[in-house]
Structures are given as structure tokens and as C-alpha cells.
Amino acid sequence: MPLSTSLLKSSASRLGFAACGVAPAAPVDEAVAERFRHWIAEGNHAEMGYLANNVEKRLDPTLLMEGTQSIVSVALNYFPAQQLDAAKQYEFAWYAYGQDYHDVMKARLTTLAETLVADKEGEVHYRVFCDTAPILERYWAWRCGLGWIGKNTQLIIPHAGSAFFLGEIILDRPFTSYDEPLPNRCGICTRCLDACPTGALAGAHTLNAARCLSYLTIEYRGEALPAEASRVMGNCIYGCDRCQQACPWMRFARPTEVAEFHPKPEFLRLDHAALQCLSIEKYRHIFRGSAIKRAKYDGLMRNVKAAGNFEKKIR
Numbered sequence: 020m021p022l023s024t025s026l027l028k029s030s031a032s033r034l035g036f037a038a039c040g041v042a043p044a045a046p047v048d049e050a051v052a053e054r055f056r057h058w059i060a061e062g063n064h065a066e067m068g069y070l071a072n073n074v075e076k077r078l079d080p081t082l083l084m085e086g087t088q089s090i091v092s093v094a095l096n097y098f099p100a101q102q103l104d105a106a107k108q109y110e111f112a113w114y115a116y117g118q119d120y121h122d123v124m125k126a127r128l129t130t131l132a133e134t135l136v137a138d139k140e141g142e143v144h145y146r147v148f149c150d151t152a153p154i155l156e157r158y159w160a161w162r163c164g165l166g167w168i169g170k171n172t173q174l175i176i177p178h179a180g181s182a183f184f185l186g187e188i189i190l191d192r193p194f195t196s197y198d199e200p201l202p203n204r205c206g207i208c209t210r211c212l213d214a215c216p217t218g219a220l221a222g223a224h225t226l227n228a229a230r231c232l233s234y235l236t237i238e239y240r241g242e243a244l245p246a247e248a249s250r251v252m253g254n255c256i257y258g259c260d261r262c263q264q265a266c267p268w269m270r271f272a273r274p275t276e277v278a279e280f281h282p283k284p285e286f287l288r289l290d291h292a293a294l295q296c297l298s299i300e301k302y303r304h305i306f307r308g309s310a311i312k313r314a315k316y317d318g319l320m321r322n323v324k325a326a327g328n329f330e331k332k333i334r
């Protein structure tokens with residue numbers, strides 16, 4: 020018996036997902052697979068070596084679980100209600116304002132999956148992912164009809180923008196009906212490409228991670244940031260949203276209603292001076308349960324030192 024697509028959609032909406040769709044599981048389109056292989060071969064993944072591993076699985080989700088028949092993709096809004104004050108505070112990427120999205124998404128995805136498989140004849144096997152498996156999440160969000168892939172490489176949801184986390188459920192059952200991909204609506208706009216301060220968006224849909232401030236401030240483990248990045252990063256010390264801030268579709272973004280993504284007051288109070296002399300104990304306290312811990316204490320302090328107006332602020 021196929022699983023109910025209408026139950027999927029209504030349950031996803033009740034759980035606070037802003038969008039949800041489903042597609043039959045299959046290898047990704049050959050043109051997309053070719054893009055991915057080329058992206059890796061050109062070294063665009065910088066030091067994120069894991070992206071070059073498990074390429075077969077990444078390009079064919081049926082290899083992630085035996086008998087996989089369908090893929091559900093969901094989006095969870097993280098757009099913050101309140102922005103940090105650029106005059107007094109360093110910038111953190113919006114996605115990191117609240118609790119670590121991996122935990123929040125996984126809990127909701129599991130509830131959604133359990134709702135779908137409850138009372139079904141025979142055992143239904145499933146797995147849930149959010150940044151936790153070799154899978155092209157943006158591709159599947161597009162394939163499941165959530166939105167299109169913008170020139171900034173972000174999955175953009177019509178009339179909602181791109182400040183959404185993506186998550187998936189793969190299941191060994193079919194659904195009663197499937198969604199169709201949406202057309203690309205970037206048109207001739209190139210604002211994201213023009214806004215990237217480091218030229219990391221080498222062209223439409225192509226990101227050179229080695230130049231991307233998000234990569235450099237989160238994933239890069241070097242002792243110092245490249246001088247060129249440090250010259251243009253301004254106040255940006257953790258992640259970067261420039262390419263989505265510039266996107267005209269972001270005018271539709273609405274503050275998240277996901278309580279776990281609302282920032283803690285101590286995070287909102289962090290000003291230049293507080294971050295410049297942040298002790299490791301305070302760091303652990305303020306960023307407990309936050310995705311910001313990915314950069315580690317040393318990485319965050321390295322970024323603070325590299326940021327544009329460091330000298331001016333230590334007075």
C-alpha cells in the first residue's frame with residue numbers, strides 16, 4: 020500500500036515545516052551528476068574532503084538504504100525576527116542564531132516519519148537526514164517541487180526566499196502521488212553574484228568554496244584567514260549571508276516561528292568588546308547547543324581578529 024501524500028503534507032504543515040514535497044527515489048539527473056563531478060574535479064570543495072567521498076551514494080540515494088522508493092524533502096524557516104546591530108556587533112549568519120538545526124530538524128523529521136508509517140501493514144523502513152548523509156539536499160528539494168536552485172546555489176522557495184534548512188526522509192514505500200519540479204525564476208538577475216565580496220560565486224550556480232566567507236569562517240582550519248578575505252570580510256565573523264541578502268526573493272522572508280531558532284538573550288547582547296575578550300568558559304556557555312561550535316573557540320577568535328574594525332574596537 021502506498022503512503023498517503025495528503026497525510027504527508029498536512030502533517031508537515033502541522034509540524035511547522037514551511038514546505039514539503041515528495042519524489043520517487045532515483046539517481047540524480049545525469050547533467051546534475053556531471054556538474055557535481057566537475058565541481059569536485061576542479062577542487063571547488065577546498066578542504067572539505069568528505070564531499071569527494073561516497074560520490075556514488077551522493078548521486079544515487081537508493082544506495083543509502085536498501086529498497087528505497089521515495090524521498091520526502093522539507094524546509095524549515097530560520098529567518099530571524101531580530102538582526103544584530105551592525106554598528107555595535109559582529110555579524111553571524113542567520114542560520115546560526117538559534118539552536119543547532121541538526122537536532123531541531125532531526126526531531127521534527129522523525130515525528131513526521133513516524134506519523135506516516137504508523138498503523139501501516141508490515142514494517143516500513145526509513146531514514147532521516149539533515150546535513151548528515153551524502154545526499155544533494157538542494158537537488159532533492161528542487162526535485163520534490165519546493166523551489167528552484169538560484170544563481171547563488173541556494174534553494175529558493177517562491178514568495179518565501181531561501182532562509183530555510185532542508186531535510187529529507189527516504190522510505191522503502193511509494194506514495195500515492197508525487198510532486199513536480201518548479202521552473203527557475205532568477206531571470207536575468209545577478210545581484211547575488213555582484214554582492215559576493217570575495218568573488219566566490221564564480222558564475223551562476225557555481226561556488227568556489229575556497230573563496231567563500233562561509234567556508235573560510237566556519238570550515239577552514241588554517242591559523243589565519245587569507246589576507247584577501249580578511250580585507251573584505253568587514254564584520255562577518257561566522258558564516259555569510261551576502262548572496263542571499265542580495266536576492267530580491269528575500270523580501271518575502273518572514274520571521275521564523277520555530278521557537279528553537281529564536282536566539283538566546285546572551286547571544287543578542289554580544290557586542291564587539293565582549294567577543295574580543297571572550298573566554299573559553301563564556302564561549303562554552305553562550306554557544307552551548309549552537310551550530311557556531313563548528314568553528315571551535317580558536318576559529319571564532321581567529322575570525323574576530325581578522326574582522327575589519329578590530330583595532331578600532333579594542334579601545
Ligand code: B12
Binds near residue numbers: 114157262
Ligand atoms: C558543503 C556545504 C556548504 C559549503 C559549500 C556550499 C556549496 N554551495 O556547495 C559551504 C561551507 C561554503 C556552505 C555554505 C553555506 N551553506 Co551549506 N551545505 C553544504 C552541504 C553539506 C553540501 C552541499 C554540496 O553538496 N555542495 C556541492 C555542490 C556542487 O552541490 P550543491 O550546492 O548542492 O549544488 C548542486 C545543485 O545545485 C545541482 N543542481 C540541481 N539542480 C540544478 C539545476 C540547475 C539549473 C543547476 C545549474 C544546478 C542544479 O547542481 C549541483 C551539483 O551537482 C549541504 C547539505 C547537503 N548535504 O546538501 C549544506 C547546505 C547546502 N548549506 C546550507 C546553508 C544554509 C548554507 C549557508 C547559507 C550558511 C551560511 N549562511 O553561511 C551558506 C550558503 C553559501 C552558498 N551560496 O552556498 C543549506 C542550504 C539551504 C538552502 N535553502 O539552499 C544546506 C542544504 C544545509 C541544510 N540541510 O539546510 N555550505
